[in-house]
Amino acid sequence: MQTEDFRSAAHEIVDxxxxxxxxxxxLPVLPDMQPGDLVSRxxxxxxxxxxxxxxxxxxxxxxxxxxxxxxxxxxxxxxxPSSASPPGVLGEMLSAALNxxxxxxxxxPANTELEMVTMGWLxxxxxxxxxxxxxxxxxxxVGTMHAIAAAREMADPEARNKGATRGLTLYASQQAHSxxxxxxxxxxxxxxxxxxxxxxxxxxxxVDALVEAIETDRKAGLKPFxxxxxxxxxxxxxxxPVAEIVQVAEKYGLWCHVDAAYAGAAAILxxxxxxxxGAERAHSLVVNPHKWLLTPADLSAFFTRRPDILRxxxxxxxxxxxxxxxxxxxxxxxxxxxxGRRFRSLKLWxxxxxxxxxxxxxxxxxxxxxGQRIAxxxxxxxxxxxxxxxxxxxxxxxxxxxxxENRALLDRVNATGKTFLSHTELNGxxxxxxxxxxxxxxxxxxxxxxxxIQQLAP
Amino acid sequence: MQTEDFRSAAHEIVDxxxxxxxxxxxLPVLPDMQPGDLVSRxxxxxxxxxxxxxxxxxxxxxxxxxxxxxxxxxxxxxxxPSSASPPGVLGEMLSAALNxxxxxxxxxPANTELEMVTMGWLxxxxxxxxxxxxxxxxxxxVGTMHAIAAAREMADPEARNKGATRGLTLYASQQAHSxxxxxxxxxxxxxxxxxxxxxxxxxxxxVDALVEAIETDRKAGLKPFxxxxxxxxxxxxxxxPVAEIVQVAEKYGLWCHVDAAYAGAAAILxxxxxxxxGAERAHSLVVNPHKWLLTPADLSAFFTRRPDILRxxxxxxxxxxxxxxxxxxxxxxxxxxxxGRRFRSLKLWxxxxxxxxxxxxxxxxxxxxxGQRIAxxxxxxxxxxxxxxxxxxxxxxxxxxxxxENRALLDRVNATGKTFLSHTELNGxxxxxxxxxxxxxxxxxxxxxxxxIQQLAP
Numbered sequence: 058m059q060t061e062d063f064r065s066a067a068h069e070i071v072d073x074x075x076x077x078x079x080x081x082x083x084l085p086v087l088p089d090m091q092p093g094d095l096v097s098r099x100x101x102x103x104x105x106x107x108x109x110x111x112x113x114x115x116x117x118x119x120x121x122x123x124x125x126x127x128x129x130x131x132x133x134x135x136x137x138p139s140s141a142s143p144p145g146v147l148g149e150m151l152s153a154a155l156n157x158x159x160x161x162x163x164x165x166p167a168n169t170e171l172e173m174v175t176m177g178w179l180x181x182x183x184x185x186x187x188x189x190x191x192x193x194x195x196x197x198x199v200g201t202m203h204a205i206a207a208a209r210e211m212a213d214p215e216a217r218n219k220g221a222t223r224g225l226t227l228y229a230s231q232q233a234h235s236x237x238x239x240x241x242x243x244x245x246x247x248x249x250x251x252x253x254x255x256x257x258x259x260x261x262x263x264v265d266a267l268v269e270a271i272e273t274d275r276k277a278g279l280k281p282f283x284x285x286x287x288x289x290x291x292x293x294x295x296x297x298p299v300a301e302i303v304q305v306a307e308k309y310g311l312w313c314h315v316d317a318a319y320a321g322a323a324a325i326l327x328x329x330x331x332x333x334x335g336a337e338r339a340h341s342l343v344v345n346p347h348k349w350l351l352t353p354a355d356l357s358a359f360f361t362r363r364p365d366i367l368r369x370x371x372x373x374x375x376x377x378x379x380x381x382x383x384x385x386x387x388x389x390x391x392x393x394x395x396x397g398r399r400f401r402s403l404k405l406w407x408x409x410x411x412x413x414x415x416x417x418x419x420x421x422x423x424x425x426x427x428g429q430r431i432a433x434x435x436x437x438x439x440x441x442x443x444x445x446x447x448x449x450x451x452x453x454x455x456x457x458x459x460x461x462e463n464r465a466l467l468d469r470v471n472a473t474g475k476t477f478l479s480h481t482e483l484n485g486x487x488x489x490x491x492x493x494x495x496x497x498x499x500x501x502x503x504x505x506x507x508x509x510i511q512q513l514a515p
Numbered sequence: 516m517q518t519e520d521f522r523s524a525a526h527e528i529v530d531x532x533x534x535x536x537x538x539x540x541x542l543p544v545l546p547d548m549q550p551g552d553l554v555s556r557x558x559x560x561x562x563x564x565x566x567x568x569x570x571x572x573x574x575x576x577x578x579x580x581x582x583x584x585x586x587x588x589x590x591x592x593x594x595x596p597s598s599a600s601p602p603g604v605l606g607e608m609l610s611a612a613l614n615x616x617x618x619x620x621x622x623x624p625a626n627t628e629l630e631m632v633t634m635g636w637l638x639x640x641x642x643x644x645x646x647x648x649x650x651x652x653x654x655x656x657v658g659t660m661h662a663i664a665a666a667r668e669m670a671d672p673e674a675r676n677k678g679a680t681r682g683l684t685l686y687a688s689q690q691a692h693s694x695x696x697x698x699x700x701x702x703x704x705x706x707x708x709x710x711x712x713x714x715x716x717x718x719x720x721x722v723d724a725l726v727e728a729i730e731t732d733r734k735a736g737l738k739p740f741x742x743x744x745x746x747x748x749x750x751x752x753x754x755x756p757v758a759e760i761v762q763v764a765e766k767y768g769l770w771c772h773v774d775a776a777y778a779g780a781a782a783i784l785x786x787x788x789x790x791x792x793g794a795e796r797a798h799s800l801v802v803n804p805h806k807w808l809l810t811p812a813d814l815s816a817f818f819t820r821r822p823d824i825l826r827x828x829x830x831x832x833x834x835x836x837x838x839x840x841x842x843x844x845x846x847x848x849x850x851x852x853x854x855g856r857r858f859r860s861l862k863l864w865x866x867x868x869x870x871x872x873x874x875x876x877x878x879x880x881x882x883x884x885x886g887q888r889i890a891x892x893x894x895x896x897x898x899x900x901x902x903x904x905x906x907x908x909x910x911x912x913x914x915x916x917x918x919x920e921n922r923a924l925l926d927r928v929n930a931t932g933k934t935f936l937s938h939t940e941l942n943g944x945x946x947x948x949x950x951x952x953x954x955x956x957x958x959x960x961x962x963x964x965x966x967x968i969q970q971l972a973p
Contacts, residue, residue, distance in 0.1 A: 166583075
């Protein structure tokens with residue numbers, strides 16, 4: 058592909074992206090397709106000869122776009138909505154072209170240092186103390202796995218050399234993300250050694266039950282080593298009492314990891330600062346700018362007060378990566394399984410500068426306001442009930458009927474293509490989640506979706 | 516940021532990228548800076564108010580570009596060179612804007628199905644049989660860790676629930692990548708249980724020594740469970756005898772993982788097909804299109820004949836991710852630690868279609884040809900010696916002098932800014948690596964760099 062062909066194709070793509078960002082509402086949020094539909098429309102083999110970009114782009118528009126679930130659509134209300142904000146997309150364009158790989162400082166100083174700077178900025182926005190070291194991973198699941206590995210390193214420093222020993226036990230609420238269990242499986246702790254601590258009526262970890270579980274395990278000769286507190290659980294966005302959990306962790310010598318992947322962003326707002334109270338004494342914390350901080354995936358920010366332990370768990374420097382800056386510069390590969398690192402901080406730098414702290418705060422406040430309004434609307438309609446508090450912008454509710462009726466209602470709503478909401482289970486019942494978080498979402502979007510739900514209810 | 520501001524900034528960025536791709540030689544490959552230089556030039560806090568994009572782009576050009584090590588420069592000859600090829604960059608631009616997240620099939624069918632299709636295409640290019648299941652991870656280190664976890668699942672199915680047991684032993688050559696050891700540490704196997712099998716004079720794993728190590732461990736009551744063969748080692752790009760290693764793995768019931776992160780791409784060439792001979796019987800294999808297949812990072816392709824075991828090691832499906840397509844569609848999150856997955860296959864699809872198999876083959880052949888020419892040039896200059904065979908396009912050589920003289924020579928070459936070469940250690944001696952692999956590299960680039968090395972030699 059010649060540079061001039063690249064230039065014209067890239068300009069064409071930019072216009073498509075600009076139109077897409079400006080007017081996404083023409084597209085159905087969920088594609089109308091069955092498993093295998095796209096596979097069957099694509100050739101079984103790659104071409105022998107190169108094809109012109111025009112044909113590839115034609116297929117992109119004809120085949121790919123209609124098979125996409127539009128996460129960047131303002132009416133995407135499923136899971137945790139995210140935003141490929143305009144400045145974030147610009148940052149990604151430049152990262153792709155530079156294609157730098159920050160294995161060690163020298164292999165691209167800009168990557169390492171901009172990661173340090175943006176993680177420092179974000180740390181300040183979240184109100185965490187300066188001693189927290191920041192590093193970017195691809196996802197919160199991977200971050201949490203690193204936290205569990207660091208916790209293992211603290212509790213059982215021999216594991217790195219001799220292998221994991223059985224008997225380490227880990228604690229998280231019943232409402233914690235599945236990545237906690239997955240991380241425990243991966244590092245060799247084992248699923249049976251993950252204690253799912255009961256939650257209270259508002260889906261927050263019960264600290265009395267945590268203490269009881271730790272005491273029981275200690276009496277049984279097991280070694281409690283890690284507790285994960287969640288700030289914004291995946292089902293209902295409940296907030297565990299971090300300060301109390303940290304206190305328990307301190308008492309029993311456990312590593313405390315805070316999974317604030319979704320809701321951590323809200324700590325930018327003074328009125329939400331309480332959600333991270335106590336986190337300043339936690340060992341590690343993960344928050345995902347690619348969820349609620351306007352940054353395209355993948356960008357998960359991991360902070361730890363004990364980078365020394367994280368480093369001890371993961372450092373291994375082969376000769377071919379030794380440099381004369383070792384000891385003087387940060388080499389992020391020392392703190393992660395992945396050795397290669399693309400230039401992820403660039404898009405975060407674009408986002409943080411383009412919106413500024415107040416700009417971001419204004420958007421989060423708007424989302425929370427819309428969430429509160431939907432919560433009130435649910436409460437006002439006798440046919441529906443909210444099943445959990447709404448601390449942020451995710452509203453969990455159900456139609457007062459059977460699980461089947463709720464499932465059918467959700468399917469009818471999603472089948473319109475006008476929105477995409479997802480579900481969860483709370484107290485053993487099927488629950489619809491109305492999650493607000495895309496940068497383009499307006500009050501009108503939210504109101505129309507609620508009307509749609511009301512219309513389609515039995 | 517308004518859409519029209521996005522549109523004009525994006526067009527401006529496209530022109531910069533096109534110029535960058537067209538004429539990168541004006542830029543020094545390695546930046547002239549010390550650790551902390553960029554940090555000191557950036558503000559200590561993010562702005563309160565948003566800033567105009569013009570100012571951000573100005574800083575990008577003034578502060579970031581001069582701090583970048585230019586991996587996409589045709590004279591980048593360090594580590595393993597890579598390419599953000601024009602079609603790859605176009606694919607990334609679209610992925611960033613769509614910002615889809617393929618957690619489960621439904622959460623973006625296009626992501627899942629295009630990943631299946633492109634992994635199938637790549638499998639064919641590599642000559643692997645149809646039974647191989649493909650999945651994209653971010654890096655080969657992460658892929659290798661997943662292979663080791665799957666191997667553990669095969670050998671010790673109780674580990675998932677009960678935790679890892681000690682005594683599992685893993686085998687890889689002394690020349691294997693550090694990610695093998697890191698993966699073993701992460702999953703709880705322990706560093707002491709990684710056997711580094713001696714290599715022969717050409718840096719290939721000695722199969723007799725492998726068998727001996729396995730026998731010794733078995734006699735000691737340990738449980739050999741995994742062997743990693745490398746196709747294209749990081750230091751010298753040597754190729755382990757995969758077919759023989761697979762045979763040993765079969766005999767002793769070990770999982771055989773093939774780390775072909777760098778050189779696997781060459782299997783596209785009929786004359787290089789031998790490098791993966793036997794891999795069709797391996798359990799898993801990793802090859803990085805973001806190394807030598809013209810694709811921007813991050814895109815590491817992982818193939819396994821036993822997706823059932825990989826899935827058993829990693830699947831955990833919370834209620835909120837159950838869908839009516841479960842059982843009918845592939846949900847890639849079942850096969851990985853990371854739950855979120857950005858739309859990585861799109862750029863690979865652009866690259867494979869834009870170049871075609873023959874276009875890619877032609878570029879790889881050109882790189883290998885240039886590598887052979889440098890190898891011959893080294894051989895022809897009495898002051899230098901090659902220290903390993905050159906099966907691909909990485910030439911390992913040294914000035915016939917002390918390690919210090921070689922290190923100083925390398926520093927002088929890199930200080931010119933005209934190229935960036937890295938080093939390694941072979942047979943206990945400092946070795947310079949001349950690695951060719953960027954799409955823009957010409958014979959003239961390579962010849963001029965070799966002349967520069969000759970001029971700067973003592």
